[in-house]
Amino acid sequence: DAGVTQSPTHLIKTRGQQVTLRCSPKSGHDTVSWYQQALGQGPQFIFQYYEEEERQRGNFPDRFSGHQFPNYSSELNVNALLLGDSALYLCASSFIGTHDFFSTNEKLFFGSGTQLSVL
Amino acid sequence: AQKITQTQPGMFVQEKEAVTLDCTYDTSDPSYGLFWYKQPSSGEMIFLIYQGSYDQQNATEGRYSLNFQKARKSANLVISASQLGDSAMYFCAMREGLKGSARQLTFGSGTQLTVLP
Numbered sequence: 001d002a003g004v005t006q007s008p009t010h011l012i013k014t015r016g017q018q019v020t021l022r023c024s025p026k027s028g029h030d031t032v033s034w035y036q037q038a039l040g041q042g043p044q045f046i047f048q049y050y051e052e053e054e055r056q057r058g059n060f061p062d063r064f065s066g067h068q069f070p071n072y073s074s075e076l077n078v079n080a081l082l083l084g085d086s087a088l089y090l091c092a093s094s095f096i097g098t099h100d101f102f103s104t105n106e107k108l109f110f111g112s113g114t115q116l117s118v119l
Numbered sequence: 120a121q122k123i124t125q126t127q128p129g130m131f132v133q134e135k136e137a138v139t140l141d142c143t144y145d146t147s148d149p150s151y152g153l154f155w156y157k158q159p160s161s162g163e164m165i166f167l168i169y170q171g172s173y174d175q176q177n178a179t180e181g182r183y184s185l186n187f188q189k190a191r192k193s194a195n196l197v198i199s200a201s202q203l204g205d206s207a208m209y210f211c212a213m214r215e216g217l218k219g220s221a222r223q224l225t226f227g228s229g230t231q232l233t234v235l236p
Binding site: 033040041042043044045048056058088090092107108109110111112113115 | 163228
């Protein structure tokens with residue numbers, strides 16, 4: 001049973017460029033959340049996708065956007081990269097189902113992340 | 120104010136000893152959940168233990184237990200019989216509001232635990 005997979009594992013970009021990160025959730029999961037983890041800090045919530053829609057968003061500018069596909073996989077796009085965007089980007093998946101958006105499932109499963117370096 | 124505070128940037132423990140990692144939280148919501156995650160150098164966040172705000176008993180998961188003191192707003196992680204493989208970064212996190220993974224998690228800054236042979 002594959003867990004959460006993210007690609008690529010490492011990425012180097014220059015300021016002003018655009019980047020796309022990819023995430024495949026754990027089998028059976030339907031919800032994907034993205035977190036940014038700067039060096040020496042805890043992860044910060046970027047946004048969450050469920051049923052191909054952005055459901056919640058943290059305090060991140062519009063340069064950060066995302067998408068969820070019918071197979072539940074997700075992409076995180078960052079435009080006009082800044083040096084401060086250098087971080088580990090973590091994807092987390094969970095299962096909500098169709099009964100109630102706020103289910104009682106508490107456990108998030110995380111991938112190993114994509115390390116983005118902006119030069 | 121910080122929602123999750125971890126005051127120990129680094130901790131050392133001798134193998135087979137117990138260690139306590141501190142976490143205090145701040146919320147006005149009566150419904151919340153507290154989590155501990157382990158992050159080894161590979162980067163993956165590994166779920167360790169969960170405590171709900173209405174849970175009467177402290178949570179336990181194998182060698183991990185959560186010392187939940189609601190009035191003090193603390194949720195310390197206790198690792199018994201430390202092993203070399205426990206060396207990692209440990210994060211305390213909180214979910215505010217009703218149960219459900221749809222809610223975002225707020226993480227602390229972490230504690231780097233090193234287990235000495």
